[in-house]
Amino acid sequence: MTAALTTIGVLIGAVGLYLLMPGARLSSWKAATPLLLAACALAIGSSLQAFPAIYDKVAFSVFAAIGLLGGICVITNKQPVYSALFFVLVVVCVTGLLLLMQAQFLSMALLAIYAGAILVTYVFVIMLAQQGGTAAYDHTARSPLIGVLAGFVLLGIISAGLGRPEGGPPQIAMPSLAADAGAGTVRNVGLQLLTTYAVAIQIAGVLLLASMVGAVGIARRKASTGGIEEVD
Amino acid sequence: MLAAYLAIGAALFILGLVGFLTRRNLIVMFLCTELMFQGIIVNLVAFGRYPLSGPPTLHGQIFALFLLVVAAAEAALGLALVVLLYRNKGTLDANAWTLLRDA
Numbered sequence: 001m002t003a004a005l006t007t008i009g010v011l012i013g014a015v016g017l018y019l020l021m022p023g024a025r026l027s028s029w030k031a032a033t034p035l036l037l038a039a040c041a042l043a044i045g046s047s048l049q050a051f052p053a054i055y056d057k058v059a060f061s062v063f064a065a066i067g068l069l070g071g072i073c074v075i076t077n078k079q080p081v082y083s084a085l086f087f088v089l090v091v092v093c094v095t096g097l098l099l100l101m102q103a104q105f106l107s108m109a110l111l112a113i114y115a116g117a118i119l120v121t122y123v124f125v126i127m128l129a130q131q132g133g134t135a136a137y138d139h140t141a142r143s144p145l146i147g148v149l150a151g152f153v154l155l156g157i158i159s160a161g162l163g164r165p166e167g168g169p170p171q172i173a174m175p176s177l178a179a180d181a182g183a184g185t186v187r188n189v190g191l192q193l194l195t196t197y198a199v200a201i202q203i204a205g206v207l208l209l210a211s212m213v214g215a216v217g218i219a220r221r222k223a224s225t226g227g228i229e230e231v232d
Numbered sequence: 233m234l235a236a237y238l239a240i241g242a243a244l245f246i247l248g249l250v251g252f253l254t255r256r257n258l259i260v261m262f263l264c265t266e267l268m269f270q271g272i273i274v275n276l277v278a279f280g281r282y283p284l285s286g287p288p289t290l291h292g293q294i295f296a297l298f299l300l301v302v303a304a305a306e307a308a309l310g311l312a313l314v315v316l317l318y319r320n321k322g323t324l325d326a327n328a329w330t331l332l333r334d335a
Contacts, residue, residue, distance in 0.1 A: 075251030211305035
């Protein structure tokens with residue numbers, strides 16, 4: 001029953017996403033919206049019975065639905081600035097999902113780093129490179145049918161494996177964590193990071209420094225000495 | 233509950249994959265890789281919170297933190313490369329860079 005529902009959801013989602021792709025042969029905004037809404041509702045509704053508390057059900061379905069619809073808007077919007085802003089919406093919804101899984105520190109770090117730092121860089125680059133409205137290459141997708149098919153065949157296989165009664169992940173409800181037992185608070189995550197992962201975090205710092213030096217070095221380069229010769 | 237979070241993570245990853253395959257704007261393609269990262273982060277934290285055996289651990293969250301570091305490094309380098317490519321050809325179209333493609 002659930003497997004059939006998820007299959008239908010994946011199929012409807014594939015059709016809706018294809019209809020929403022810019023430049024697809026049968027591009028239709030009005031037909032795609034109800035299809036995608038129905039696909040999200042099916043995908044979320046078929047996984048809701050695992051949650052014991054009504055609060056978890058409501059919060060999970062709100063965050064998941066807004067996150068999925070935001071993701072669809074990211075990849076189908078014709079203006080890159082709006083894609084970036086919808087991506088902020090996705091990050092906020094993922095933050096909510098992480099809070100439901102008791103990952104408090106990680107959710108705030110994700111919000112600060114992604115929505116605060118990385119997305120600002122993206123918006124700056126978009127403003128730098130694309131000042132004159134939408135370009136022609138944003139109005140046509142590159143082989144939308146093959147792309148949507150490849151993605152949703154993969155999604156169908158994954159969701160079929162997840163919904164399998166035997167061999168799938170166990171459907172057990174974990175007891176809620178005590179505040180200081182295993183929750184992802186600053187104290188717990190910091191203790192783990194500075195004891196178990198002390199070497200790894202040093203290496204992560206070196207990686208960040210190296211990538212910063214590399215980014216400055218690449219971006220300062222003159223275009224004429226870029227090393228690539230113009231052929232045409 | 234693990235299956236629900238894994239399904240959402242897989243859906244976010246697939247949305248990013250479809251966007252990466254179909255969009256032609258270099259910046260939006262990079263944005264789609266970040267969308268894939270979001271799906272992976274949901275997956276990692278879900279595996280840490282609802283492990284297949286044993287009590288919940290923090291290892292998934294810490295793995296996701298290191299993923300955040302790698303994502304920041306990737307965004308910095310990738311956007312610097314995009315700026316360089318834009319200065320060379322004056323367009324963000326991925327189809328303008330087909331020198332390495334056969335035919």
